[in-house]
Amino acid sequence: MADEPQGAKLDTEAPRCDCRVVHKDRVERAIARAPLPEELREAGELFKLFADPGRLRILAALAEGELCVCDLSAVLGSGQSAVSHQLALLRTARLVKNRREGKTVYYALDDEHVKEILRVGLEHIAERTASS
Amino acid sequence: MADEPQGAKLDTEAPRCDCRVVHKDRVERAIARAPLPEELREAGELFKLFADPGRLRILAALAEGELCVCDLSAVLGSGQSAVSHQLALLRTARLVKNRREGKTVYYALDDEHVKEILRVGLEHIAERTASS
DNA sequence: TGAACATATGAACATATATTCATATAATAC
DNA sequence: GTATTATATGAATATATGTTCATATGTTCA
Structure with a gap:
């Protein structure tokens, strides 16, 4: 000491x-x-992807199941272009994958850790809010 | 469908x-x-704090035990001012706490979730690197 | 073929962020 | 008191990031 x-x-x-x-x-x-x-x-790059409310919402929504870009746009309440840009980032990092069905492109989680990271982060918030 | x-x-x-x-x-x-x-x-704000290699290194170092600002500066190889600024952010978010002992200020983790978030993130990197 | 639709993407712009520099504060030694 | 050391912090700057706009791509339908 x-x-x-x-x-x-x-x-x-x-x-x-x-x-x-x-x-x-x-x-x-x-x-x-x-x-x-x-x-x-x-790891910093990974956490950066979780460091935006919009992307978090996308990931949380996809954790419930597959959604198309248009669905996500409605869920987020933001424009299609913005959502596509965010999805491009998540796709590049292989956190999500996509498949095309006609004109529609469906997105889904492509990584088992995503749910866990979401859970830990939200858990932290919940507990902090409770104890503060 | x-x-x-x-x-x-x-x-x-x-x-x-x-x-x-x-x-x-x-x-x-x-x-x-x-x-x-x-x-x-x-949650986005929380992950933002993990979205920087320097801060990750600070948190990882503190996970091993208490360190003073000067120690952290040496560990990171970056300037004292930069480290203090980063610590201020982590402190505001209550991820770290500090105590003063004479001229020296010691920092330590102040949140049980920090180690878990670090672990999950690094685990993801390790597995991704292994499988890609 | 062309029109309509779903999505992707480049460029521009506004905001956020990290570092540095200069300086302030706090504690100790002299 | 002054000097020295450890840390904190405001301002400035450079870079990164997210959104929007315009437009491109790809698909279906008429």
Whole structure:
């Protein structure tokens, strides 16, 4: 808990911070156990897709079953173009898949984790709201 | 699966979409079961905090134990100011808490869901990487 | 073939976000 | 008190993101 001897040549990489690293052991452990930068980057991209109410609503709706773009547009109350753009993002990330049936394109979830991520996020909100 | 009779006055709200609602039943069910707009908004805000590699790294590091700002700066390899700004966001959302000990401020996770959300997200990345 | 419909997509624009710089606050040592 | 260290924060800037508009693609029907 107390201060480390300071002269230590740790610096752990570059002189990126204007303060001295206070806890060499903790820092090294955190770096050692941290997920790879690439994993963090990709996880960030994933969470970004969940970081919009419209997309969340799309995903929640699809969790109940397949819907076409027009249905989704009605559910969201937003324009077809906006929905298509959002769906394109979700499709690129393989969170949803689509199939065409005549003029209509049906979308469905394409990833088992989607429901779980939704659940955890909404659970958090519910509990926070309850306890605050 | 086929088209509905079209004259139906559903419109489910406003003429927000240029196409006709194709599946009235599905749309109504989706709307009925959807989380409240407010919940979706807040969940979006939550996921936004996980939507940045730097913040993910902060959260992952704190999952291993308490760290001070300077430690985090070293772990991330980014400047103290940037880290403080990120911590302010996480603090506002009550995902982390802090305590002061002299000049040093220690941060720690303040929410049981953080680890779970991190886990689910990273799990998704790992499995996707494995199967793609 | 052409008209109507469902969806997709590029460009433009407005807003949000992350970082940096400069500076403020808080605590300790002298 | 002043100097030093650790952290916080406002302003500015560059980048990212979401929506809209216009238009393109693909399908069905007459």
